[in-house]
Amino acid sequence: MRVDGLIDGEAVLDKEGLYVGDNPPGDDDWAPYAKYLDQCTGQQINTVGSYLIRHGDRVILQDAGMGPEPTLPPFTGGGLRSALWALGVSPLDITDVIYSHLHIDHIGWTSVGGKPYFPNATLRIDRRDWDHYSRPDYKMEDWEIPVTHAERDLVSKRFAPVLDRIELFDGDTEPLPGIVALDASGHTPGSTVLELRSDGEKGLLIGDLVHTQGELVEGWEFVINHDRRMAAEAIERFRKYIYDNKIPFAAAHFPGLLWGRLKKDPGGSGIAYETL
Numbered sequence: 001m002r003v004d005g006l007i008d009g010e011a012v013l014d015k016e017g018l019y020v021g022d023n024p025p026g027d028d029d030w031a032p033y034a035k036y037l038d039q040c041t042g043q044q045i046n047t048v049g050s051y052l053i054r055h056g057d058r059v060i061l062q063d064a065g066m067g068p069e070p071t072l073p074p075f076t077g078g079g080l081r082s083a084l085w086a087l088g089v090s091p092l093d094i095t096d097v098i099y100s101h102l103h104i105d106h107i108g109w110t111s112v113g114g115k116p117y118f119p120n121a122t123l124r125i126d127r128r129d130w131d132h133y134s135r136p137d138y139k140m141e142d143w144e145i146p147v148t149h150a151e152r153d154l155v156s157k158r159f160a161p162v163l164d165r166i167e168l169f170d171g172d173t174e175p176l177p178g179i180v181a182l183d184a185s186g187h188t189p190g191s192t193v194l195e196l197r198s199d200g201e202k203g204l205l206i207g208d209l210v211h212t213q214g215e216l217v218e219g220w221e222f223v224i225n226h227d228r229r230m231a232a233e234a235i236e237r238f239r240k241y242i243y244d245n246k247i248p249f250a251a252a253h254f255p256g257l258l259w260g261r262l263k264k265d266p267g268g269s270g271i272a273y274e275t276l
């Protein structure tokens, strides 16, 4: 199994306002994680993109980026086409797209100009996210309104040209050999973490379980979560799973889509993040 991060664009945000709850991080809390911020502006970098997984005769994407059509701030997109090209992969080669969840920055290349961009792919989606976001009468959340071209970006519009290619899955399941979908609901109703298994090794693609390293290690509460309690529980569950089993992982928005791991740290929470 080979896995490559494909950068489509980014969303760069002021770190103030990213976290809510009883104990949002202050400058002291951010200090150990400052090296992951934009070193010039101090802003927080959300890389936007996909992971390409090549395994046997399958050519799989986790997520479909923001897409090439004009976006609204803070999102940019459009790089995924070149990123695929650089690896010698055509959109026609993609056999499957598995979505971590259905927010706009994960579905953009699903269709372009009203046509399927991966016409040979089966599109695999957690049923709960599909049921929630695909309703024709879906009501956008506050954060979505200023960043969404509703006539194009809503799930009901984006997936309209590809309805015959969708396969829904339920809960913990193995939609493809060596690729296990694990329930991580909270950020959205059907958020999914992918566990990749090959040659006796494991790796996790954690999607939007967290958006920054501090969120995973310290449990900071992200401002956008469908269910706050379930999101916090999912983070705690996967933090323990990753740490106890020493599993390398990659997130949907960590800068550069780099792999990392959790290791023992005598200070703070006793756990620290490091990039591999």
Ligand SMILES: [Zn+2]
Binding pocket: 103, 105, 106, 208, 252, 253
């Ligand atoms: Zn996202």
